[in-house]
Amino acid sequence: MGRVLAAMLRPIPDTWLKLAEQATGFICRHFFEGFWHGVGFTLVALLVLLAMLSLARAESIPPEALRHRAELTRCSRYAFGLSAPVATLAAQVHQESRWRETAVSLVGARGLAQFMPATSKWIGDIVPELAGNTPFNPGWALRALAEYDKWLWDRVAARDDCQRMAMTLAGYNGGLGWVQRDKALAKRQGADPLTWFGQVERFNAGRYAAAFRENRGYPRRILGTLEPLYIRAGWGQGVCHAALAQ
Structure with missing residues (x-):
């Protein structure tokens, strides 16, 4: 039992820590990139829509x-x-x-x-x-x-x-x-x-x-x-x- 506890408490190898760090960075980076890409796409789409609406207004005859x-x-x-x-x-x-x-x-x-x-x-x-x-x-x-x-x-x-x-x-x-x-x-x-x-x-x-x-x-x-x-x-x-x- 003592040997099992000692093994569990043994420090995690550096290579494992490095892999975990890389994996965490990969997940976070792609999550946030995906999030901001989604936000960016939405903003661009809204800007294009507003521009189209503005153009349509500019190129239509006003009721007045x-x-x-x-x-x-x-x-x-x-x-x-x-x-x-x-x-x-x-x-x-x-x-x-x-x-x-x-x-x-x-x-x-x-x-x-x-x-x-x-x-x-x-x-x-x-x-x-x-x-x-x-x-x-x-x-x-x-x-x-x-x-x-x-x-x-x-x-x-x-x-x-x-x-x-x-x-x-x-x-x-x-x-x-x-x-x-x-x-x-x-x-x-x-x-x-x-x-x-x-x-x-x-x-x-x-x-x-x-x-x-x-x-x-x-x-x-x-x-x-x-x-x-x-x-x-x-x-x-x-x-x-x-x-x-x-």
Whole structure:
């Protein structure tokens, strides 16, 4: 009996301890790695889902748009004529404010059309009916957007209507003067000053990088992503995509 107890109390060999330590480490490591991998996978899946939901929201027409559809159509045709690109202007309002009448940007742009205070005052000098300067009024804002677009449209030359509207939108976002300077720079560098996409849009006559990136993304998103959305929804024709048959 004494010999049995002595054997039981004999110190465990170092090799056994080492094996036990390795086994414990293996189990713990894989348990926690599996746990955190599971958590990580779940977090990634949630982030992807949120991104998809955000994208779906961004690429769908807000319900608020329907309240202003008739007024935008009227204002667009008043400025551009019966063949007005209503879907294009609807896409622009979407980009500017997502059809929120009371929208105010961080820099002070206001209303559906996101006019800055100085531009709101200026458009009233150009179009007497807009002298009231009420950017939070939907009718005023949509008329101002259409009239400003037409004013810019009349002052840019391009190869076709799609390129011309891209320049018009770039002017709305960043000012006509910058569009003209960028076109002049493009011409000096041997590019086509009458083509926006792939030509003039590559040249920066002096804007800050952030402003330049925003300005270049503005016509691309409106004409390439949002205009087709409104055409498919039956808002009429666009400039860069033929309206779908009703």
